[in-house]
Amino acid sequence: MSGRGIALLLLRLPVTVFGVGTLLFLLLQLAPGDPARLLLAPGISEEVVAQVRANYGLDRPIAEQYLRWIGALARGDLGWSISAGRPVASVIAELLPSTLLLVAPSLLLAFLVGTAIGTWQGIRAGRADDGILNGVTLFFHAIPSYWLAVMLVLLFAVQADRWGWPIVLPVSGTRGVGYEDLGFLQQFADRVRHLLLPVATLTLVMVGAISRQLRTSVAEAAAADYVRAARARGLSEARVVLRHVLRTALLPLITLAGILLPLAVGGAVFVETVFAWPGMGRALVTAVGARDAPLVLGIGFVTTVVVVIGNVAADLALRWADPRIRADG
Amino acid sequence: MAESTVRTPGRSELLAGGALVGAITLLALLAPVLAGDPTAQGDLRLDRFLAPSADHLLGTDRFGRDVWARLLHGARISLAVGVGAAALAATIGTAVGAVAGWRGGWVDALLMRMVDVVLAFPRIVLVVVVVALYEPSLPLLVLVLGATQWPTTARLVRSEILSLREREFIVAARALGIPEGRVVVRHLLPNAIPPVLVATALGVGYAVLLEAGLSFLGLGVPAPTPSWGGMIADGRAYLLDAWWLATAPGIALVLLVLGFNLLGDGLRARLDPRRVG
Numbered sequence: 001m002s003g004r005g006i007a008l009l010l011l012r013l014p015v016t017v018f019g020v021g022t023l024l025f026l027l028l029q030l031a032p033g034d035p036a037r038l039l040l041a042p043g044i045s046e047e048v049v050a051q052v053r054a055n056y057g058l059d060r061p062i063a064e065q066y067l068r069w070i071g072a073l074a075r076g077d078l079g080w081s082i083s084a085g086r087p088v089a090s091v092i093a094e095l096l097p098s099t100l101l102l103v104a105p106s107l108l109l110a111f112l113v114g115t116a117i118g119t120w121q122g123i124r125a126g127r128a129d130d131g132i133l134n135g136v137t138l139f140f141h142a143i144p145s146y147w148l149a150v151m152l153v154l155l156f157a158v159q160a161d162r163w164g165w166p167i168v169l170p171v172s173g174t175r176g177v178g179y180e181d182l183g184f185l186q187q188f189a190d191r192v193r194h195l196l197l198p199v200a201t202l203t204l205v206m207v208g209a210i211s212r213q214l215r216t217s218v219a220e221a222a223a224a225d226y227v228r229a230a231r232a233r234g235l236s237e238a239r240v241v242l243r244h245v246l247r248t249a250l251l252p253l254i255t256l257a258g259i260l261l262p263l264a265v266g267g268a269v270f271v272e273t274v275f276a277w278p279g280m281g282r283a284l285v286t287a288v289g290a291r292d293a294p295l296v297l298g299i300g301f302v303t304t305v306v307v308v309i310g311n312v313a314a315d316l317a318l319r320w321a322d323p324r325i326r327a328d329g
Numbered sequence: 330m331a332e333s334t335v336r337t338p339g340r341s342e343l344l345a346g347g348a349l350v351g352a353i354t355l356l357a358l359l360a361p362v363l364a365g366d367p368t369a370q371g372d373l374r375l376d377r378f379l380a381p382s383a384d385h386l387l388g389t390d391r392f393g394r395d396v397w398a399r400l401l402h403g404a405r406i407s408l409a410v411g412v413g414a415a416a417l418a419a420t421i422g423t424a425v426g427a428v429a430g431w432r433g434g435w436v437d438a439l440l441m442r443m444v445d446v447v448l449a450f451p452r453i454v455l456v457v458v459v460v461a462l463y464e465p466s467l468p469l470l471v472l473v474l475g476a477t478q479w480p481t482t483a484r485l486v487r488s489e490i491l492s493l494r495e496r497e498f499i500v501a502a503r504a505l506g507i508p509e510g511r512v513v514v515r516h517l518l519p520n521a522i523p524p525v526l527v528a529t530a531l532g533v534g535y536a537v538l539l540e541a542g543l544s545f546l547g548l549g550v551p552a553p554t555p556s557w558g559g560m561i562a563d564g565r566a567y568l569l570d571a572w573w574l575a576t577a578p579g580i581a582l583v584l585l586v587l588g589f590n591l592l593g594d595g596l597r598a599r600l601d602p603r604r605v606g
Contacts, residue, residue, distance in 0.1 A: 019446035020450065027458065138591070142583050142587040143579075144579070150565050150579070151576070154575070158568045262451040263451070266453035269457070270453075270545065285457070288457060288460070288546075288548065293461065293462065300457075
């Protein structure tokens with residue numbers, strides 16, 4: 001693939017990070033009240049505020065403040081969390097794995113299920129089963145993650161318990177009481193049980209977006225001449241679909257991955273809140289409640305960087321997978 | 330009558346979406362007539378957590394307030410924020426996209442990098458950051474949700490203008506000495522209306538979901554103003570005894586968002602018949 005195209009793509013990382021840093025700086029500057037106070041717990045004495053103002057250089061000209069801010073972000077210095085009493089970077093380093101543990105399997109599952117449904121619909125476009133699946137995915141596409149999460153809790157915890165179902169799923173945290181005393185396999189099973197409802201919620205709200213995209217691209221590819229030619233050559237239906245239709249139809253999915261990543265990270269805010277999942281999304285909400293502005297800004301910054309890295313990775317994958325882009329990149 | 334037997338693309342989606350959105354809008358507009366005061370508290374000993382009945386169609390909440398009344402008044406907030414934000418996004422997006430597509434060069438490059446930055450932000454995270462730094466209010470919600478939604482529209486308008494700017498009718502218009510601004514507004518932008526309409530209809534759905542999401546997190550319009558997201562959050566604590574509290578506003582939310590999504594899909598099928606389905 002062309003080196004220039006890749007260099008341009010990779011350049012997007014620092015440019016976007018710089019842009020996000022600038023946006024956060026502007027938001028902080030335009031916020032009502034004194035930025036020094038926003039960065040501190042309420043009720044702090046005037047001397048401390050003045051001290052912080054001097055320490056952070058908030059008494060300097062705005063251009064200098066801006067350069068310092070960008071410089072700190074570039075060094076990975078995200079400031080000091082008021083509510084946790086330690087550096088924001090160390091708080092986030094602790095939360096990030098939990099969020100990834102939730103988001104990664106959800107994205108994977110959503111892609112698998114969404115691709116399967118979308119392919120089925122695309123091949124059978126216009127028939128009755130396509131119409132039914134269309135209705136179902138349209139419905140799930142309109143469901144908010146926070147409400148679906150609450151409904152799953154109502155069904156699989158509250159009512160399951162009441163109706164004496166064999167499975168009553170846990171609805172909060174990453175592991176159960178007495179986890180340390182369990183054997184290795186039981187520990188694993190406990191973790192999976194705790195993952196089930198959060199992952200199911202996040203997966204279900206994303207499946208519709210994927211299947212709807214794939215339905216369109218599969219239906220378009222299935223009508224193409226080279227697919228008719230493949231059929232005319234007497235290839236089996238499975239071979240036609242797998243080798244000829246999906247090969248082109250899957251390409252838009254890579255672009256879609258770049259769009260779904262921010263959606264998944266955003267959905268994690270709600271899912272983590274409902275299921276008391278100790279990740280960045282829940283921490284963001286509690287940080288807002290605690291008026292911990294440095295932590296709020298830090299989480300905003302880190303989630304965006306993660307998303308940008310995902311986007312660039314998706315674009316690189318697309319260049320690798322689609323020779324048409326490689327040629328003119 | 331050969332024409333009448335040909336199925337118009339997107340017809341059923343438009344009808345279903347229009348019916349849903351129309352019905353909910355009507356209920357929202359008539360809320361003061363159809364339901365009582367959404368903030369009136371009942372007798373705290375007798376009227377709390379009443380199950381749905383003829384007196385209270387959807388039961389009552391922990392303050393003995395009528396859920397049906399709160400639902401109808403909540404629809405007003407959802408619709409106001411959703412439509413307001415989508416309209417704002419359509420305006421900003423069209424303006425930015427038109428300037429970027431028409432000017433080209435460094436103006437285009439700069440505006441498109443701005444689009445990248447806003448799109449890179451997980452929307453809910455950006456919105457939460459803003460609401461955390463500023464006081465939440467109805468105008469702020471419309472502003473924030475609109476200001477995070479315009480990039481999609483900007484991209485659509487830009488690509489439409491790029492594909493048309495070298496066409497004969499534009500070259501001819503310029504050759505006739507028609508001022509640039511007039512060429513863009515009168516000759517180019519009308520062509521971008523279909524994709525903008527589709528994006529705006531879908532945008533209302535997203536904005537409605539986000540507004541309710543913010544209220545769910547306790548960051549939306551302040552209580553006691555009824556909002557669907559806030560009602561779901563309130564009902565969460567009482568799933569064991571009063572399941573209808575969290576269920577009813579969620580169903581309303583799904584129906585409203587579904588309505589706008591169907592409108593968007595139907596418009597797209599109607600305006601772009603090449604698309605399959």
